[in-house]
Amino acid sequence: TPMEEMVVYRLNVQRFTEDISSELPSAVAGTFLGVVEKLDHFKKL
Known part of the structure; x- marks a missing residue:
């Protein structure tokens, strides 16, 4: 994938996955x- 087509996410693993909404x-x-x-959450974005 060319760099200009990439999307990079930065997240706090603990907070992202411990949140009640997860x-x-x-x-x-x-x-x-x-x-x-x-991972499906990110695919939908």
């Missing part, structure tokens, strides 16, 4: 596995 199970909330669970 609707993640507590086993993955606050972890990188939680981010993996939310």
Whole structure:
């Protein structure tokens, strides 16, 4: 992918995945596995 077509996101893993709106199970909330669970969220953006 050419650099000019890329979109880069920076996020705080713990805050992003522990927020109540993430609707993640507590086993993955606050972890990188939680981010993996939310990848569809980024695809929709």
